[in-house]
Amino acid sequence: MGLLVVGSVALDSVETPFGRTENAVGGSAVFFGVAGALLHPVQMVGVVGRDYPMDELRRLAARGEGLDLRGVTVADGESFRWVGVYGFDLQTRDTLETRLGVFANFRPVIPEPFRDAEYVFLGNIDPELQLDVLTQVHRPKLVACDTMNYWIQGKRTALMKLLEQVDVLLVNDSEVRELSGDWHIHRAARWVMAHGPKHVVVKKGEHGAVLVGADRIFYVPAFPLDDVFDPTGAGDSFAGGFMAHLARTGDLSEANMRRAMVYGSALGAFAVERFSVGRFEEISRADVVARVRAYRDLVDFELDAEPGDGGHR
């Protein structure tokens, strides 16, 4: 089943306490696509400048189940560039520079063969553009989107209109708090659900992620890594794993949404082990599946038999 991502395609320069990289491939669509393609083919829509290392992107796109780049437009001008520095604990980051380049005039055009995509992820771009993408796709089975403080503050009306058409909102904890005006994550998620989405996924970085649905909450911790190298792209890689698992299985049951959360967490955890998308070049779907299984050991416990209640596992 077709899986479409629309988002940024960028060149990231990142400094962490463990090293630095310059002009490495990045952006929400790239992390989503390269991570997701380990599980399921991904169709990508975005824009780059003539300076973008398309050979490298094509090389990455050939891996796994494949990343279809027919929706990536090469425009006159510079590619979107982001320069950031992380603090010692990798929790805080400062953006030193954002140069939008050709991304400033990005107007997503979904190629005809992508318009039947049943799974659509709207990466973090202007909600008016996210809305426009939804007019171009035919009948998606599931639409998920991300957003950020910039749009919550500046394009709230469009964002609220978008939410009415979205099935799953995937955001981080500060974003869901800001959007809802409620600091309490679960109440904030329910506020969002009253405005459209049936599920809210709240990503909490090193504290894991939560899936909030109509009457159940599912919690998945962050995978215990000894070394986190570069947190950039973890959230988009999470989204890639989450959506690719759903697209691969075509199953939107609660049980499978939970599995998708674990696939998302696994891919988010791989993302941070190297700069850029480097870790995804070293692994295959088998590694992802192994990590998903390791998650079970991380959270699994058996209920004890209680005297008088007949015994339970």
Next chain:
Amino acid sequence: MGLLVVGSVALDSVETPFGRTENAVGGSAVFFGVAGALLHPVQMVGVVGRDYPMDELRRLAARGEGLDLRGVTVADGESFRWVGVYGFDLQTRDTLETRLGVFANFRPVIPEPFRDAEYVFLGNIDPELQLDVLTQVHRPKLVACDTMNYWIQGKRTALMKLLEQVDVLLVNDSEVRELSGDWHIHRAARWVMAHGPKHVVVKKGEHGAVLVGADRIFYVPAFPLDDVFDPTGAGDSFAGGFMAHLARTGDLSEANMRRAMVYGSALGAFAVERFSVGRFEEISRADVVARVRAYRDLVDFELDAEPGDGGHR
């Protein structure tokens, strides 16, 4: 099997965004004892002044499986008092006043009938006193302890000597970081384990708790509560649930340690729903068991069958 707690017995005055309480029963031994006694009888050792509301403590002690107060000494002078204020998000708290009173000269004497306790919890007191308690008990099957930044900084030598004799260290994330000098929780826990304890329990407040053992990590999230009223005592209530489950079952297997983590989390979550130990007066063991079961739904997921590997649950 005997379960002994040695710790503070205090009068807490707490202000949260939701209200305030004055001179309410509190202290590590009280939260541990009242929470733990919902599952298993608890023997308490501590000291109070003549001003302490012993009638109220006796009333609380009669609940559940019972709290044996024969180790609570009433001394001339004032009881230990703590005055604190929590910020809006309940994450930060300021101590306005600490009056040690009779607690300043506390020298725990373990009553003869308590010395055979097989499960011993050393609440957060001077590590020299914690060490002294261990000379008074006969042959405990499991010794767990808590500590705090004050002792980590001021009594490091005694604390390290204590750790050699402790099976489980239960601390919060900032404490394990400060003790080990490593900001990374899992590495910090392993550092502690290299100095004695076979397990480390790291309590992370609203982000749950982690059990780190020789080669496995178990993660339990915080229970999703709509309203947190007063975080005071959550960690000690966690310890009470954890230890009382182990004492009740007498089973130190990895599977049962994991269950104990969930019992601890359940009792920690009840603690924060009212001021002082108020919530424990409203519930019975059946409520604790129901919450433990609800935890399963919060984290449970089934692995999908992977083609070619024969299928897995």
